[in-house]
Every structure is written in C-alpha cells, then in structure tokens.
Amino acid sequence: MCDSYYVVTIGAFLHDIGKIVTNYLYDHKDFMVYIEKGRGVKSHRHAKVGSLLLSNYGFPEYIVHIVEKHHESDVKDPVKKVQWADRFDASYRAGTARDKGRKLPIEIGAAIGLDVTKTLHGFDLGNYVKHFLEHINDIIVSNPKLAALLIDGFYREATIHLRSDSIGDDNISLYAHSKIVAALTSLKVQYPDSNHVLVVIEPAIEERAQFMTVDVIEYLAGLHLYTYFGVLGAASCMLNDLRLDPSFHIASEMSSRFVVIIGEEHVGLLVDRLRRLATDLAMPIHVESYIMRRGILRKDANIRIEPEPLPLSATSQLVCDICHQPIYNKNLMLILKRASKTLRLCERCSIIMHTYKVLANSKGILCIKRGEDGLLKYPRLSLAVTLCDPFEDSDYIVARIAGFQAKSIEDKTALIPSIDIYLNVFRKEYKYFTGISYKRLLNKLINEGKLHEYISTVNILNRQLMHIIGEASQNTRIYPLEILDDRAILEILSPFDLNSIISNSIKSELGKYTIITILRRGAPGTAYKRLRYMIQEIANTDKILAIEAPENALSLKDVSVFKELAQLLNIPYNTLYKRLIKLMEVLDEYINSFKKEDEIEKVYLKSIILSRLFEPSSRDEKEGLEVFGLLPFLEAESYEELVVEKEEVREKISKFFEDEGNVRSIINTVSFLNRIGEVILLE
Amino acid sequence: MNREQSVRFIQRFCEKLKQLNLNEAAKIVEDVAKELLNVEAVTSSSLERLAELLKQEISDYVDLVEVRSEVIKLNVPFISICVAEALSKIGPGGEELLKLRKLLEALINFYKYYSGAEGAEGVTS
Numbered sequence: 114m115c116d117s118y119y120v121v122t123i124g125a126f127l128h129d130i131g132k133i134v135t136n137y138l139y140d141h142k143d144f145m146v147y148i149e150k151g152r153g154v155k156s157h158r159h160a161k162v163g164s165l166l167l168s169n170y171g172f173p174e175y176i177v178h179i180v181e182k183h184h185e186s187d188v189k190d191p192v193k194k195v196q197w198a199d200r201f202d203a204s205y206r207a208g209t210a211r212d213k214g215r216k217l218p219i220e221i222g223a224a225i226g227l228d229v230t231k232t233l234h235g236f237d238l239g240n241y242v243k244h245f246l247e248h249i250n251d252i253i254v255s256n257p258k259l260a261a262l263l264i265d266g267f268y269r270e271a272t273i274h275l276r277s278d279s280i281g282d283d284n285i286s287l288y289a290h291s292k293i294v295a296a297l298t299s300l301k302v303q304y305p306d307s308n309h310v311l312v313v314i315e316p317a318i319e320e321r322a323q324f325m326t327v328d329v330i331e332y333l334a335g336l337h338l339y340t341y342f343g344v345l346g347a348a349s350c351m352l353n354d355l356r357l358d359p360s361f362h363i364a365s366e367m368s369s370r371f372v373v374i375i376g377e378e379h380v381g382l383l384v385d386r387l388r389r390l391a392t393d394l395a396m397p398i399h400v401e402s403y404i405m406r407r408g409i410l411r412k413d414a415n416i417r418i419e420p421e422p423l424p425l426s427a428t429s430q431l432v433c434d435i436c437h438q439p440i441y442n443k444n445l446m447l448i449l450k451r452a453s454k455t456l457r458l459c460e461r462c463s464i465i466m467h468t469y470k471v472l473a474n475s476k477g478i479l480c481i482k483r484g485e486d487g488l489l490k491y492p493r494l495s496l497a498v499t500l501c502d503p504f505e506d507s508d509y510i511v512a513r514i515a516g517f518q519a520k521s522i523e524d525k526t527a528l529i530p531s532i533d534i535y536l537n538v539f540r541k542e543y544k545y546f547t548g549i550s551y552k553r554l555l556n557k558l559i560n561e562g563k564l565h566e567y568i569s570t571v572n573i574l575n576r577q578l579m580h581i582i583g584e585a586s587q588n589t590r591i592y593p594l595e596i597l598d599d600r601a602i603l604e605i606l607s608p609f610d611l612n613s614i615i616s617n618s619i620k621s622e623l624g625k626y627t628i629i630t631i632l633r634r635g636a637p638g639t640a641y642k643r644l645r646y647m648i649q650e651i652a653n654t655d656k657i658l659a660i661e662a663p664e665n666a667l668s669l670k671d672v673s674v675f676k677e678l679a680q681l682l683n684i685p686y687n688t689l690y691k692r693l694i695k696l697m698e699v700l701d702e703y704i705n706s707f708k709k710e711d712e713i714e715k716v717y718l719k720s721i722i723l724s725r726l727f728e729p730s731s732r733d734e735k736e737g738l739e740v741f742g743l744l745p746f747l748e749a750e751s752y753e754e755l756v757v758e759k760e761e762v763r764e765k766i767s768k769f770f771e772d773e774g775n776v777r778s779i780i781n782t783v784s785f786l787n788r789i790g791e792v793i794l795l796e
Numbered sequence: 797m798n799r800e801q802s803v804r805f806i807q808r809f810c811e812k813l814k815q816l817n818l819n820e821a822a823k824i825v826e827d828v829a830k831e832l833l834n835v836e837a838v839t840s841s842s843l844e845r846l847a848e849l850l851k852q853e854i855s856d857y858v859d860l861v862e863v864r865s866e867v868i869k870l871n872v873p874f875i876s877i878c879v880a881e882a883l884s885k886i887g888p889g890g891e892e893l894l895k896l897r898k899l900l901e902a903l904i905n906f907y908k909y910y911s912g913a914e915g916a917e918g919v920t921s
Contacts, residue, residue, distance in 0.1 A: 712822040717898040720826070720905030727909060760830070763910055767826065 118302050119257035121191040122361055124179030125298035126264050126291050128195055131163025131180070133242060133271055133287070160184050170246035173253060191302070198297035202290055204408040205564040241271060258358065265292070265360040269572065289568035295361040296374035303357060307376035309405040310413060311364075311564065312383060314348070314371040314398060316340045321396040321436075321465075332435065335465040339394060344371050347386035355379060365571040370555075370599060372571055377404065377413075384416060392420040395436065395461045403559070410562040433459035549578065550600040574599055674778035681766050682726060692726055693783045699725075700780050707773045719770055726766070802831045810878035816885050818895045825899060829906030835873055840911060842872045843904045846879065850897045854888045875903075 164181030168174075175191075182192045183199055245267045253260040272288040300307055321336055345366055349359035357375070365372040375383065380402050391398045398418040403410040431440040434456040440446050447463035449456040458466055551574050558567040578601045582591065591605050679689045693700070699721050706715040769775050797805065809828040812821035832838045849866050853859060864880045879900070886892045 712819045713895050713898050713902075716822045716825055717902040717905075720902040720909065723909045724905040760910060767909075 117257075118299065118356070119261065119358075120173070120175055121179070121194055121302050122295050122299040122358065123253060123257060123261055123264065124176045124191065125195045125198060126261065126268070126295040126361070127163070127167065127176065128180050128183045128199060128294060129159060129163065129287055129291055130166065131159035131161065134159075134162050134166060166242075166246065167250075170250055172246075172250045176253070194301045195294065195298050198294045198301060201297055201405075201407060202293045202565070205293075205562075245271075261358050261360045268292075288572060289364070289565050292361065292364050293374065293564070293568065296364065299357055299361045300374075300376055303355070304376045304378075307378065310375055310377045310380055311403045311405055311410060312371075312373045312375060312380060313401045313403075313559070314344055314373065314383075314387065315369060315401075316344060316394075317397040317399060318369055321394060332462070332466060335467070336394075336396075339465050340369075340390075340396070341367070343390040343394065344387070344398075347390050348373050348383065351379070351382050351386050355382075364568045367571075367599075370571060372568060374405075380414065384418060388418050388421070391418045393461065393464065395420045395438070405564065408562070410559065410564055431457055433457065433462050435459075435462040549603070551578075552599050555599055571599070671778040671781045674775050675782040678766070678769060678775075678779065681762060681769060683762075690783065693779065696722055696725055697780070697783060700776065700783075703770075704773065704776050704780060707776075719767075722770060723763075723767060727763070797831065799834070802834060806831055806835070806874050810874050813878040813896075813899075814881045814885075816882060816892060818892070818899055822899055822902070825902050826906045829903050830910050832874075832903075832907055833911055837871075837873050838875070838907075840904070840908055842870060843875070843900075843907055846870055846872055846875065847897070847900050847904050850879070850893075850900055854883075854893060856888050860884075860888050 160181055160183055164177045167177045167180055179192050179195050182188050183195050185192075188196060245263075249260055249263055249267070252263065268288045268291050272291075297309060300309055318336055318340055345359075345363070348363055348371060352359045352362050352373075352375070362374050363371065364374055373383065380400075384400060387398050387400065397420065400414070400416040400418060402413045402416075404413045431443070431446070432438065433440055435458055438459055438461075440457060440459045442460055445460040445463060447458040447466060449458065449466070551570075555567065555571060555574075558570060582601060582603065591603055675689070682689060684692075699718055703715065703718040703722060706718055709715075805824075806828055809821055809824055812818070812824075832843075846867060849863055849870070852863055854863055860883060864883050867876050867880045867883070870876055879896070882896055883893075886896065
C-alpha cells in the first residue's frame, strides 16, 4: 500500500496542505509560537503543520510521512518522488519570482474580492477544512480514486477562497502547485524516465458555432456541452488506459481550453483520441504541447487536428440546414420543426443538438448518470442542467456543469462548476453584444513559460469573469451568453449599461489585459461570429480597443481610422476622444460642407479642427520643454524650431481630414463612444 | 519653394482676395498659411488682430473706412493691403464680408496649426 500509485500521488497532492493553515494564521502569532515551541519547528513549518493536521484527523501514516518529510534531506521513496516533483515545480516558481507577475494569481483573487467578509474565512474556512479532513481519511482507505477527486475539489475551493489579499504567499497558485506536483509525482511513479509535457487543448468551437442561427440557438449550448464532455472523455479515457488519474493530470478543464500534464510519449495517444472527437463534431481541435524542463516551457508541437471527411453517399440529395454539408445517412437525420420552417440536420449536427435536447428535456434539475448517451465518460462529474434563470427571465436557459455528487444546481457540497452557459432566444429588439477575453493574458503567460501562473490563471479566470459580470449586472440588464475560462460574451440591452461592465472589467487587476469588443445588434449567428472574430483578432494586437457594429454605426475600418489618427497625433486614444468630443459640432458641419461644395466653409471648418486638435499638446509640450530647459538637449534654440520638423506630420493630418471617409469614420467612432462612455478606451 | 516662389504664391492668393475670388482663394489658403511662416513680420498675434478687426460691425461706409484704415495701419505684409482692397469692393454688410472673415480665420488657424502656436478660439458660425 505504502508504495502504491495512489498513496504517493495523494501524498503529493496534500503535501502543502499545511500552507492553508499557516497562511491563514499568519497573523496569529500565538498559534505559530505554540507550533514552533511545542514541536521545535522553525523552517518549513507548513510541512509540520500539515502533518499534524493530517495525523490529528487519522490520516494513514504513510501519507502523513510524505507531507511531513517533503522538505527534508536524505529521504527515501516515495517521499523522494514527491520531493523531486516539488522541486521541479518550484523551479518554475523561483524562475518567475523575480517578475512582478509572480503575484498575479493573488492579485486576481484580490480583484475578485476574496476578503474576510465575503468568502470562506475564519470559522467558515476552519470548518470547511475540518469537515474535509474528517471525512476524507476514510475514503482514502476505501476508495483512493474517489479521494483524489475530492482532494482536487477541496484544494481548488479552499485555496481560492483563502485570504489572498493580505498575505504574502501564493495561496491561489497553491492549487496549481499541488496539481502539478501530483501530476509529476504520478508520472514519476508510473514512468520514471519520462519527459513531461504540458498539453493545451483548444477546440475550435467558434468555427463550428458560425453555423448557429436564430432557429437553432440551442446548438451553441449543445456544442459546448458535447465539446466539454468529449475532450474530458478523450483525455480521461486515455489517462485511465495508462492507469493515470485524470484528477491529477488534467490541470484545468473548460469547454474551450483543457490543460493536461502527461508524459511526452503519450501525446500521440491523446491526439488519436481527440481526432475521433474532431471527426464526430466536424470541428478542428488545436493541440499545443510544451516540454517541461526545470523552470522552462519549450514549445514542442503545434497540431491542428482536422476532422476526417465522411464518405459521401452517391444518392445524397439533402443538405444539412445548419452546416450545409450533405446528409449521407437519412436514418440519422434529425428533423426540427420551427415556427418559420422545418430544419433537417445531418448526423453530426444532430448529435450536437441532441446533446442539448437530452439535457433540456426535463424541467428543473436533471442529473445525468455516468455513461448515459455516451456523453459522460469522466467519473468525477455529473451534469446538471436547469431551466431556471438566474436573472428571473424565462427567456434564458442556463446550462451548468456542476460538481461531483451534486444533487441540485444550488448544492453547496458540489465542487465549483466548471462552465456556465447562458442562452437566450435573441429577441428582436435593438441590443448590444459585448465580448470580454483574456486570451492574450493566457498566451503571454505560456509564452513566457510561467507554468504556475498559467495554470492558476486558467483555473481562476472564470471566477474573475463571473465577478465582473455579477457586479455589473446588479443594477443593469446584462445577460451572459457564454462565460468560459478566458472569455465571456454578453448581451446588453442599453448602451449605458455597457459602462458598468466595462468599468468593472477595467478597474480589476487584469484591466490591462482585458479585451472588450462591442457589437451592435445583428443576426445571432452573425453577431456571434463577428464577436468571435473580433476577440480572436484583437487578442493578437498590442492595443486594446475593438468596436464593431454592422448596422448604422461602426466597422473595423472606423476603428482603424480612429487608431490611425491617434498614431498621427501621437496621443492616447482617450485624449484623442476627449478632444474630438469637443469638436463634434464642427466635425458634423465639416462633413456637411463636403456635400455643399462650399470651399470657404469647408476650409474654415477644417482649419478649426486641425488647430484645436493640436492645441493642448503643443501648448503643454512647449511649456514643458521651455520650463524644464530641455530645448538644448534637443539641439534647438526655440520650440518653433522643433515644430518645423513636425510639419510633415501636420501635413499628413491635414490630408487625413481631406478624406470624407476618414471624417465619417471619426464621427462614427466618437458618437459611438459617446453613447457608451469614454471609459471603453483602454491603453 | 524658394523665397521668390513663395512670395509669388502669396501674391497669387492676394490677387484672388482683391478680386473677391474667395472660393479660389480658399483652395490655396492652407498652403499660403504655411508660406507665411517664412515671412518675417507676419506673426500669429498680428494675424489675430487682423481677424478681430474684420469681426467688427461694418454697417455703413464710415465703419468700412475705419476698419480699412486699421487694417492698413496693422501692416501685415501682403495681407493687409489685399484685405483692405477686398473690403472696399465688398462694401458694408453683405455675404461676401462673412466669407472674407471665415477665410481670414482659416488662414490664422492654419498658420497657428503649422507654427505650433496655440489653437484658434474660433467658433462655428
């Protein structure tokens, strides 16, 4: 038993459990003195505290031993394996400790508002830990696999809720750390000589979702659910075949992003499994793998798994009304009767739609047992779907994947839900859609090899988004369409309500990484597609601003023109916006003068625009340069001397305003921003 | 443009003003403003003063003579003389005066814009 796979890995998972207590009791000096005096512990007291805790609650001695000794020298297996994994992972933490980014997960926690008054704290936290420890030791002996699942959930809950705002340790990343150490230890136990690989799986849901129309709005929910369970199933089946526990090796799971830690030799197996899923869904899946060396993540492979083409039936005359592919098997065709028309769905689209239908058939709560309809292959989760609307609006459908043994969607004992999908029926009134994305942040973290921050952030971003949306929706009518790990798509009825969501996003610690897109109205499929496209495009740029409206308002061209002007003037977007808003009346008259062909009026208005656009900066600049005596450093005797050099730029700006299209774009952008509020302009 | 070309270009503008060919003058006013940057004795403040004079109410020939004399006295190279002549042709009141005012304001705004001086206070009319 002592050397068994589960004992070692559960020990690895729990090795830092003492930190939950020591970090929480950091300011309770008496307690710490007692611990130190009573036990003679000075260094690595979390190891001692952790072992005390576990032994007090009757944990098996061999697990207590692993936890207690994981920082001591001269130890033997299995402690050595845990120690090796701990040091390996610590090398990532040490590597990033020099960076400011080290505290990122903590800052996220603080931004979410995890403080003493709102979250698990004091007796709540104490009771939570106590309750967990009281029950888990029995399960460890009788069912170690189940125990591993519960430990995973406990860690996520406890460490995320810990008082992260006032203490100096990486409490939130403690979850990521435990998970990585457990995964590495587990691999070390099963495959001692294996290279370890971090695999990021991103199903291209947006490519499939582009077929969504107002007639098949449930398609999106079905797509997410099928994808989530499909990838989860593929990964966990492969891990089970290798006798590795999914709860150790799947570091994060969302329908749009999975992170798995496995041996290098297993990547091919995983890709094979995912290929079947890609074919089932006719949806590409991106897989990126990174070799984990000490403190370094090196990109190993970037694979796009394409679905295999299905054999076309020679007699097939029918075409799917969703994906527009031929329907080759009429027996598997699904016919949907809708108010406007009857839809015929091909086998693949039927499966996606069926997923939703299965889940949504029952009013109230429906828990689906493992294995039903071949959807749930991962034992840790059951699925709960409710038709209750959190915003008390019956138009909305909420799908929630709840945790292990959840009896209801509100079940407090359930683990944290991994994904929430909200759907509405796209009523035909004017509305705005907005997208928030943190993809750029995640890309940045992984490209910089910040393993810890990456996994912690993936695990916590969903909460960040929920927090932002929750705060914003208190006094406004904001409806989420999707809230995933790194992005959310929301519907907002009034442009004024956008302020709330945007300011909440920006004022959070992650504000500078926030990508916000706004889309005014549009058919559901188009709106969704455009938002996705915008989020994707903007994730790859440095500046953050995207506004899109297909009707009567903005286009990407408008935004790019606005950006061009800001660059020409060399001023921030917000400054430009403020200057332009004062000039709106003049700009309106100027655009009208193009039609009138009144040369004098036109040139007069243009001269006002140009002179006022430059006004503040030139004055500030002049004063700054003169007051601080900086002119000699610029090899100029007077400010005017420098200005001559700028003539070329000024001519460009002048030409810019001669283009009627440019002026129209500027007016569009400024009026749109004015309706929304200037806060949208991020730098 | 060399100095000679520059002077000729400004004079062309002045001719158009004198002939009250204001629409044609408007087409080159921006470039003229740029050229005026190189003319000594033309300053932002002198041009502003000129514009202020033109804003005065000119309801009869007495007002007109007074404004003309002030404009000439201001002695902005090239501009004062041609503006004075244009005023004579326009006479008191009339739409042309409004156009002339706007043109002069545009000239000043462009001058300031290219010189980097403080922007215009002008409002749309």
